[in-house]
Amino acid sequence: MNRPRVLLGDDHLPILESIRELLASEYDVxxxxxxxxxxxxxxxxxxxxxxxxxxxxPLLNGIDAAREIRQALPGTRFVFxxxxxxxxxxxxxxxxxxxxxxxxxxxxxxxxxxLALARIGKIYLSPELGERVLxxxxxxxxxxxxxxSI
Numbered sequence: 001m002n003r004p005r006v007l008l009g010d011d012h013l014p015i016l017e018s019i020r021e022l023l024a025s026e027y028d029v030x031x032x033x034x035x036x037x038x039x040x041x042x043x044x045x046x047x048x049x050x051x052x053x054x055x056x057x058p059l060l061n062g063i064d065a066a067r068e069i070r071q072a073l074p075g076t077r078f079v080f081x082x083x084x085x086x087x088x089x090x091x092x093x094x095x096x097x098x099x100x101x102x103x104x105x106x107x108x109x110x111x112x113x114x115l116a117l118a119r120i121g122k123i124y125l126s127p128e129l130g131e132r133v134l135x136x137x138x139x140x141x142x143x144x145x146x147x148x149s150i
Contacts, residue, residue, distance in 0.1 A: 004119060007046060008032040009039035009053035009062065010081065015104070019052060019081075022108060027115070036060025043069040048076060050099075050118055052111070055082040055089055063089075063096045070097040077118040081111065087136040090129055100124040 006027045010016050016032040023029055030046040033039050037059040043051060051069060053062040060068075066078045079100040080093040090101045100114035103126040114124040 003028045004049040004115075005030050005046065006115075007039070007043055007048035007051045009034075009036070009051065009057060009065070011035060011054065011057050015054075015081075018108075019111065022111060023052075023115070026112075034058070036062060036065035039065045040068045043076065044072055047073060050077045050079060050115060052079045052081055052115070055080055055084050055093060063092050066093070066096040066098065077121075079111070079114050079118050079124075085129065087129070090125065094123070101129060102126050103128060 004027050006023060006029050008016055008019055008029060008031070010019070011034045013034070020029050020032060030048055031042045033042050034057070036057045039051070039053060039057070040060065051066070053065065055062045057065070062080060069076055077099045078097050079102065080098050081102050081104055082089060083104050085103060093101050099118035100123065102110045102114050102124070106126055110126055117124045
């Protein structure tokens with residue numbers, strides 16, 4: 001059975017190495033890159049099943065990189081790994097095609113679960129984000145009285 005092909009993108013070398021080691025037993029890590037432009041280039045070359053990427057990367061942020069990759073390789077899954085806890089980043093990552101958003105603070109335990117769910121087309125958010133995202137959704141203003149279009 002073929003192992004899923006994973007591409008890693010993060011501008012912190014120790015994190016890249018840790019993720020590579022964590023995934024080595026279950027996934028074929030095709031490459032590790034340190035910026036968004038390299039990530040897009042490598043994705044187009046290697047055609048991974050899943051891209052694990054940071055939101056903040058030099059030259060091209062992870063969200064924009066995911067959009068570019070998704071346009072060329074629509075079947076690719078994206079697992080965002082980030083320090084950013086603000087729900088705007090989560091929303092943008094999901095809009096860009098993200099299957100998961102994992103906080104780096106809980107990465108080791110959560111990353112395996114996020115990848116497993118991404119492989120089968122499910123969404124995963126770090127538990128700390130769930131409450132925050134729901135709270136932010138509830139603070140969005142309701143449509144004007146009588147507007148039923150939403």
